[in-house]
Amino acid sequence: MIPAVEVAPQTVEIPEAVRREIEVFSVEVERYRRGQVGDDQFKPFRLQHGIYGQRQSDVQMVRVKIPGGGLNAGQLARLADVADEHSEGICHVTTRQDFQYHWVRLDRVPELMTQLAEVGLTTREACGNTIRNVTGCPMSGVCQTEAFDVTPYARAVSRHFLRNPLCQQLARKFKIAFSGCVEQACGLAHMHCIGAVAQVREEGGVERRGFKLYVGGGLGPAPYQAQVLSDFLPVEELVPTCHAIVSVYNRMGERRNRNKARVKFLVDKLGIEKFRQVVFEERAGLEVDPDWNAYLKDVDGASETAPEVPPVESGNGHAGTEAFEQWVHTNVVDQKQAGYCAASVTLPLGDITSEQLRDLARITQRFAGGRIRTAVDQNFLLRWVRQEDLPALHQALCAAGLGEAGSGTIVDVTACPGADTCNLGITSSRGLAREIRKTLFASGDAFAKDLEDIKIKISGCPNSCAQHHIANIGLFGSSVRVGDHIVPHFQLVLGGQTEENSAAYGMATVKIPSKNAPAAVRLLADTYRKERRDGERFNDFIRRLGKARLRDLMADLREVPKFEENDDYYRDWGHDAEFSLKDMGVGECAGQLVEMVELQFGESDRDIFEANLLLEKGRHGEALERVFDATLKAMSAMLTTQGVQPDGPQKTLELFQERCIQPGLIAHSDSRIGAVLEDLPDRVLHPRVENPTADRVRLRIDEAVLLVEACHLAYNRMKITPAAPAAEPAPAQEAEQPAAVEEIAAVLDLSGVQCPFNYVQAKLQLEQMEPGQLLEVTIDAGEPIRNVPKSLRNDGHQILDTKKVGGRYRLVIRKG
Structure with missing residues (x-):
């Protein structure tokens, strides 16, 4: 109770x-x-x-x-x-x-x-271009493998930067994390702007505390692994060094283009050696502040000790039940202090009601001395629970609806808010998370021992708020146009890891319709069970399987039925209305244009897939060639919608910048793609890299994936109405003669311009004119005269006159 x-x-x-x-x-x-x-x-x-x-x-x-x-x-x-x-x-x-x-x-x-x-909490600098919440391993102080308790150090850094004038107008957000040990997930140091991992050295027979300090990590659309700034930074130098890093970033970081403004780009631009030199020079020039290390005077006293908790009832026979044993197996770990445990409180999707919070407050007071911690897996952690109190604790949690087992396992799915509330969300990540959990519980695999180490994380867009890059099975939201409709999809990212402080990121594999994503997870789990080798972990299995096999494995699940056959695919999880990309600009195109653009996008996707295969085989130079091809085809697809046929990479780049980036069709203010667009000239004009490493090729592939996704998204925002097939017209009979002579507002000679580019150029010209104005267009015989008038009528314009002039036709069009 x-x-x-x-x-x-x-x-x-x-x-x-x-x-x-x-x-x-x-x-x-x-x-x-x-x-x-x-x-x-x-x-x-x-x-x-x-x-x-x-x-x-x-x-x-x-x-x-x-x-x-x-x-x-x-x-x-x-x-x-x-x-x-x-x-x-x-x-x-x-x-x-x-x-x-x-x-x-x-x-x-x-x-x-x-x-x-009133209770010592604040919202200050939890968002925006500031130092965000400083995170730390929730097991700090009680973990069996930690070097020492990092809690007081994390709090000191947090206090130092809160409301600090230095970080009120940073170029972009800045994230810091602390971890007590190397092996476990802990603080996920490798994915942070600053990651501090506790280290202990013996100098002159005296134990000395310090940190292995990482800089320049980050997830988001272009994930970077942090690099080592210092192998051993004494704790006395922690605060001033962090201050120096932020000061250097504040002074030297990119400010004109916010999409290149994260510190990871500055570290990459300068190189770690130069960045280290600048930081330590900056630190040497700082005026010493006594507050930097004031906390060190009582750092050991700041760590928690066992609370005084009165004895509790035994749990009335709760021990020994199947639910209790499963909960202990997945949610409870022994502390380094004998006789005490830490118990995770599982929050499905990170949600908890106000009444459950009040119950948890009572439980925290009774069993853990009134202290509790949140965790980066969106759960709570109760520490200092006596082992003999575990049955009563679980019984109380169950009474509050908080006793679910499975913390940190395959059923403990992490999800960001997604399109349900977030302005950047494309798809409903939380809706998919619920369905995956439902699928796992229905199959009986929610607590399967052979699957419990698999982590699933779902983001509603490429921004990685749910940290899908470090999941064994990660998914992020996207969309695909099918005919006249848009289908919510999720990109599968496989093989990431949280262990060793997020030491490896996963790689994008295939894109799955949202409604097939739970089945894709189920298929991955089943295949792993059937084909894994003795002792083989999931990530090793995925690498052995390879992307070609994964693509074949998912072939049926990638298919989307026609809207008329099954319109459920065209709705997102938890939504009754047809899926759409609301609040985004729309344009128009028609007919043959649809097929051509989608063919180019298909080729681009295939080139990226082949690049991944070549990377697996160590053929790095060839992989970069496929990345280059994919980039050009994605840009060409977007230029096709603008009625442009560029000749060569340089012209393609120039026109893409002019027609797609500068007008905002590919929104360069969007953090998902802005950084990639900034580097696009270099990637297109200098595609070859001498002796490319696997990491460099992987980064180029990730960039190409982002560009193609951004182009897909821009294309899907357009309202596309394919023109119905038209019979060969009898041009003279089609004319709708104007009653009186009217002034032609614009003249367009499209002689020699092929379909569908002639239609697109006519459409763009009409978009610049006022309703009712007249446009005169010259087009070729054959396919152009069959298709262009039909497409323009579908757009709502009126063909007033059609005359054959030699081997061409001259149209007079009234803008609708």
């Missing part, structure tokens, strides 16, 4: 600076509502205070910073109150150990901020 313990928030006096900060936010909200502050001004201010706009109008997502994931029972109780009052009674734990609330009214945000500040 849930302990009969009342937990009340322990409020503190709000510091004057924080109170003033909330007052300023309140004033700014009022000015925004009155129209005295524009969107462009208000947005960065709002983000700096941890407030995101949602896909839905007039509501916000509010993110609460939880440094290192540490909370107390009273704070849980207050977070529950906030959920009830502002967020429909639901909270969400994120992959950065934060709390998130959705559906919050903007005018009530200052009230919410005040409620959080």
Whole structure:
């Protein structure tokens, strides 16, 4: 049963600076509502205070910073109150150990901020171009394999940067993580801007603490593995070195193009040796601040010790039940302190209700001395639980609806908010996560021992908020046009790992319709069971299988039925309406254009697939050639929609920049593709790399995948109406003569221009004209006169006159 313990928030006096900060936010909200502050001004201010706009109008997502994931029972109780009052009674734990609330009214945000500040919590700098929440291994201080407890060090860095003038206007977001050991998943140091992994050295017979410090990691559309800045950084140098790194980034990082502005690009541009030199020079020039190391005076005292918890009832026979034994197997680990355990509280999709939060606060107070931590896998971790109390703890968790087993296993699927609420989401990642969980439970494999080490992570777009790159089975949202409709899809990314601090990223393989994604996961699991070798782990099995076999394996699941045969494929999970890319610009094209563009995209996808095969075989030079071909074909496909036939790579690049990038058809302000577009000239004009390494080829492949996906997405935003086949016209009989002579507004000679480019150029010219104006177009006989008038009529324009002039036809068209 849930302990009969009342937990009340322990409020503190709000510091004057924080109170003033909330007052300023309140004033700014009022000015925004009155129209005295524009969107462009208000947005960065709002983000700096941890407030995101949602896909839905007039509501916000509010993110609460939880440094290192540490909370107390009273704070849980207050977070529950906030959920009830502002967020429909639901909270969400994120992959950065934060709390998130959705559906919050903007005018009530200052009230919410005040409620959080009363218990020592803040939203400040949880979003925007700032130092985000500093994360740390939730097992820090109790882990059997850690070098030492990194908690006080993570908190010191977090305190140093919070509201620090240095990081109020960074070029882009900046993420820091701490890990106590090398082998485990822990802090995922390799995927962070700064990753600190605890190290211990013996010098002169004295143990000395330090960190192996990594810089320049990051996921997102172009994932980078962090590089080693220092093999051993003494703890005394931690804060000033982190300060120097951020200072160098703030001064030297890219600011004109935000898509190249993450620190990973600066490290890559300078090279790790030069970056290291600049950082240490910067550190040497800093004025010493006594606050840097003030925390070190009592660093051991800052670590947790066993709480004083009174004895609890035995659990009334709960021990020994199948549910309890399964929960202990997946959710409980022994601490390094004898007699104590850490127990994970599984939160499906990271969600928890306000009532469950209150129950968890009582459970935390009763079993763990009032202390709990959030984890990057979107769960909670209760530490310092006595082993003999485990049955009673699980019984209490079950009573609160929080006793599910499977933490960290295949059924513990990680998912970002996706298209349900996020402005950048393409597909419903949470909807798919629910279906995958349902499939695993229905098949009886939710707790299968041979599958439990497989991690599944799902992002609604390539931005990797759910960290799909480090999953054994990762998926990210995309879309594919089929005829007149758009089908939600997910790209499969296989072979990533969380172990060794996210030491390896997965690679994109095939794209699957969203409605077939659960079956794809099921097929991967079944094939692994049938064909794996003794002791072979999933990632090793995937590498041995190879991409060609994976493509063949998934062939049936990649198929999409026609809309008329099964329209369910054309709806996203949890949505009744047909799938669409809402809030995105639309254009038009028609007829033969559809086939030509989709053929070019198909060839581009095939080139990327072949590049991956060649990479597997170590044929790096040939792989780069396929990447180059894929890039050119994707650009050519988009130029086809503009009625352009470029000759050669340089002309293709110039026209792609002019026709697709500069007008915003491929949105260069979008973080998913902007960085790739920045490097595009170099990739097209200098495609060859001398002695390319596997890592360099893999990066080029990833870039090509992003470019092709961005072109696919831009193409899918267009409203495409294929023209119906038309019989050979009798041109003179088709004419709809104007009643009176009218002035021709524009003349277009498309003699010699093939279909469908002649139609597209006529369409683009008409788009620049006013309704009712006349356009005179000259086109060739044969296919052009059969197709162009039909396509223009489908677009709503009127063919007023058709005359044969020699071997060509002259049309007079009224813009519709």
